[in-house]
Amino acid sequence: MRFKPFLWFIFVFSFNVFAQNDKIQISGFVTDKEFRLGNATVSFFNSSNKVKSIKTNINGSFFIELPKNKYRITVEKNNYTSLIGDNFFVDYIFEEVKPLILSMTNNKIAIYGCAVNKFGEPIKDAEVKIKMKEDLINLTTDSDGNFFFEGQIGLISILIEKEGFYRNGTSLLIQNEKFINDISVVLEAKTFYISGALTQNNIYLQNTSLELMNSKNNKIISTVETSKDGLFEFRDILNYDNVYFRIPKYNYKSKTFTIDKDLRQFNIFMD
Structure with missing residues (x-):
């Protein structure tokens, strides 16, 4: 009976040694290649997914x-993505x-x-909408048509x-890039046409030069000549706030529009 305490001591000691041998001490660090990252969460999943x-x-x-085991390891930190993947x-x-x-990273x-635009000219004050996961960012292009985010x-x-252009966009799948500066979005301008007849005292004026003018700067937008039937047609005209017709031969200027x-059957009456 006096040997029992000693046997108990041997059993407890052996158990503790076995338990200690069944444990492992794991150390390491998390880095983004330049700096070590504090407050990152490192998780160990065993075969039972605990x-x-x-x-x-x-x-x-x-x-x-x-405990000694096979582990799947993940690492997480706000605004960072793990480079070890989900199957490490x-x-x-x-x-x-x-x-x-x-x-x-x-x-x-x-x-x-x-x-x-299609000529490679910058489009200023265009509205830029960016969708990233659940976030939506609204920007405006600067005077050179540029935007940054x-x-x-x-x-x-x-x-x-x-306004005045058909909207357009693009999608990017970004993986490991740190700097992207080659995104160019081409907007096609909306164009319209104007057709009608030029008359004076109920007479159709044929072969008459007709100018479409920008009322902001009084510059010529386009010039056409009426047909033998007195008809005219302007094509591929951009969106303008205010314009007017001018007929130099008759020293005529229309109201702005x-x-x-x-604009179909947009007739001009010089009565």
Whole structure:
């Protein structure tokens, strides 16, 4: 009976040694290649999908003690994306325990773009709508047609609108880029036509030069000549706020009007 305490001591000691040998001490750090990242969450999933997580300290380091097992490891931090993927495994049953270096990348990407017409000329004050996951950003192009925003890794959709143009856009799948400056969105201008007849005292004026003028600067937008039937037609006219007709031969100037749609049977009566 006096040997029982000693046997009990041997049993407890052996159990503790076995328990300690069944544990592993795992250390490592999280980095974005330039800096070590603090407050990142490192998670270990075992074969039963049970998870044990720990956060890195201010120096990006972590330490954790776990049972020997095979683990799937993930790392998370706001505004960062893991570069180890979702299928990074370590097997601590047979393999030697080594420090883990877990890499991440900053999600923020500098994106520059521009809105231009079909001639490559910049379109200023165009509305730019950017969709990134659940976020929506509204911008306006500057005097050179440029726009800038900070994007994130993933799918980004860009839509540009401008009065007098058909809207257009593009989508980008951004993965590891840090700087993008070659986005160019071409907007096609909306064009209209004006058709009608030129008459004076109920007489159709044939072969008469007719000028369409911009009332803001009194510059000629386009010039046509009436047909033998006194008909005229202006094509591919851009959207203008205020214009007027001028007929130099008769020293005639019409009232101003707006071009925001096709104008059919827009007759001119010089009575």
